[in-house]
Amino acid sequence: MAYDLAGKCVYVAGHKGMVGSAIVRRLEGEGCEVLTADRSVDLRDQAAVRDWYAANRPDAVVVAAAKVGGIMANDSYPADFLYDNLMIEANLIEAAFRNNVEKLLFLGSSCIYPKMAPQPIPEDALLTGPLEPTNEWYAVAKIAGIKLCQAYRRQHGCDYISAMPTNLYGPGDNFDLQSSHVLPALIRKAHEARETGAASIEIWGTGSPRREFLHVDDLADGCVFLLKEYSGEEHVNLGSGIDIPIIDLAEMVCEVVGFEGTITTDVTKPDGTPRKLMSGDKIAAMGWKPKIALREGIADAYRAFLNGEGKR
Numbered sequence: 001m002a003y004d005l006a007g008k009c010v011y012v013a014g015h016k017g018m019v020g021s022a023i024v025r026r027l028e029g030e031g032c033e034v035l036t037a038d039r040s041v042d043l044r045d046q047a048a049v050r051d052w053y054a055a056n057r058p059d060a061v062v063v064a065a066a067k068v069g070g071i072m073a074n075d076s077y078p079a080d081f082l083y084d085n086l087m088i089e090a091n092l093i094e095a096a097f098r099n100n101v102e103k104l105l106f107l108g109s110s111c112i113y114p115k116m117a118p119q120p121i122p123e124d125a126l127l128t129g130p131l132e133p134t135n136e137w138y139a140v141a142k143i144a145g146i147k148l149c150q151a152y153r154r155q156h157g158c159d160y161i162s163a164m165p166t167n168l169y170g171p172g173d174n175f176d177l178q179s180s181h182v183l184p185a186l187i188r189k190a191h192e193a194r195e196t197g198a199a200s201i202e203i204w205g206t207g208s209p210r211r212e213f214l215h216v217d218d219l220a221d222g223c224v225f226l227l228k229e230y231s232g233e234e235h236v237n238l239g240s241g242i243d244i245p246i247i248d249l250a251e252m253v254c255e256v257v258g259f260e261g262t263i264t265t266d267v268t269k270p271d272g273t274p275r276k277l278m279s280g281d282k283i284a285a286m287g288w289k290p291k292i293a294l295r296e297g298i299a300d301a302y303r304a305f306l307n308g309e310g311k312r
């Protein structure tokens with residue numbers, strides 16, 4: 001039975017982030033009222049979250065709030081990535097139950113899967129092997145979020161679902177080179193190298209790991225699709241179905257940005273997991289597919305970067 005969003009109050013937690021803001025934009029055409037909480041509500045604080053729900057009474061919730069970052073940020077701040085994410089998701093999910101929220105969508109990450117999972121990775125590969133060490137703290141928190149949704153569904157009959165997005169990019173991304181993911185980092189590096197006339201840009205690791213990328217507007221579309229169409233215990237992968245070696249991604253970004261120099265590698269930096277292409281069979285069978293090709297999406301992300309959008 002489809003969940004009709006029309007006339008509902010939908011709370012998007014994390015609306016200032018790249019993912020949350022894309023979901024808010026996407027919900028505009030759904031005839032629902034979008035609720036957001038301002039930064040004064042610390043989502044790690046149980047009492048603050050309970051008070052906000054009691055005052056605002058959402059019908060549906062999207063858990064897009066999280067502490068996120070690229071490979072170095074994950075590796076450098078394990079306590080923050082584990083504690084902050086556990087608290088945020090536990091508070092948002094428990095308060096949803098207390099306030100009779102009808103539908104909740106929790107967003108995780110493709111790093112929940114074992115480092116050596118079969119490729120493309122099916123949903124049932126979860127918890128079948130050891131995690132990638134650079135991001136196991138974040139992954140453990142996200143696995144706990146999936147399990148919380150399943151537990152509230154089993155014990156209390158709550159219609160809480162989970163989606164696992166692949167590596168995301170797009171307008172509103174984080175372009176800070178220490179904490180960002182690879183795609184915004186490459187956009188900034190190529191842009192600054194072109195502006196300064198540098199001969200080369202440096203990428204982290206060997207360039208051989210493969211990653212799958214999804215534009216955040218496609219992600220938002222997939223999230224709204226799942227909110228309306230899916231009600232099941234198992235999480236659902238949300239990806240583009242195509243992965244690419246980091247060195248090829250770097251070349252594509254340089255082409256889009258117009259940087260014609262060379263690309264060097266810093267092998268003292270970690271590669272992380274060798275490959276994490278997710279299987280999109282489950283959501284494809286439900287009738288959803290992404291629309292934005294990688295090169296087109298990179299051009300859109302670069303336009304947003306030039307426009308001053310996102311974090312520097």
Ligand code: GFB
Binds near residue numbers: 205
């Ligand atoms: O995007 P990224 O930081 O995250 O890195 P992960 C992807 C790959 O790009 C790694 C390489 O092999 C990096 O070594 N890379 C090359 C770079 N140059 C750069 C650069 O300038 N900056 C960055 N950041 N990487 C994250 C997880 O893993 O993915 C999170 O740590 C989360 O938990 C997220 O799951 C989606 O794909 O390795």
